[in-house]
Amino acid sequence: MTDHMVNDVELAPPEVVRQAACDFAAALAETPQFSAFEEAADRLRHDEVAQHLIEAYQSKQGSLQVVLMLNTASAEDRADLERLREAFSANPSVVAYLRAQTELGAICQVANDVLSRHIGLSFAASCGPGCCC
Numbered sequence: 001m002t003d004h005m006v007n008d009v010e011l012a013p014p015e016v017v018r019q020a021a022c023d024f025a026a027a028l029a030e031t032p033q034f035s036a037f038e039e040a041a042d043r044l045r046h047d048e049v050a051q052h053l054i055e056a057y058q059s060k061q062g063s064l065q066v067v068l069m070l071n072t073a074s075a076e077d078r079a080d081l082e083r084l085r086e087a088f089s090a091n092p093s094v095v096a097y098l099r100a101q102t103e104l105g106a107i108c109q110v111a112n113d114v115l116s117r118h119i120g121l122s123f124a125a126s127c128g129p130g131c132c133c
Helices: 005-011 012-027 032-046 048-069 075-090 094-120
Strands: none
Touching: 012 094, 032 048, 032 094, 048 075, 048 094, 075 094
């Protein structure tokens, strides 16, 4: 990054930076990928079968956590866990959610790449969790 670029960044008032971030977030929220992700997440939240399958898998995984880490889980326990994973992974709401998540992640990666090239540093690494708007 050149000194001139650093000075431009340093001169931008915080409210201008905050507004640019909000404008970026609003533009991202307008994309079809974001809309599809929100719709898929809502369907998943309200799909009782999917929620039951996810809960059953997580419960089984949690109960086996230590024996899995120690690699001492029985073949039957491993098979049960895999059966539960396959069941929730095949649920249409889960499949749609994961597809939408992947597509949104792809557009976010492209945006990160463009912003990072433009500002001369890793945009994603510079961001913290949460929203600024």
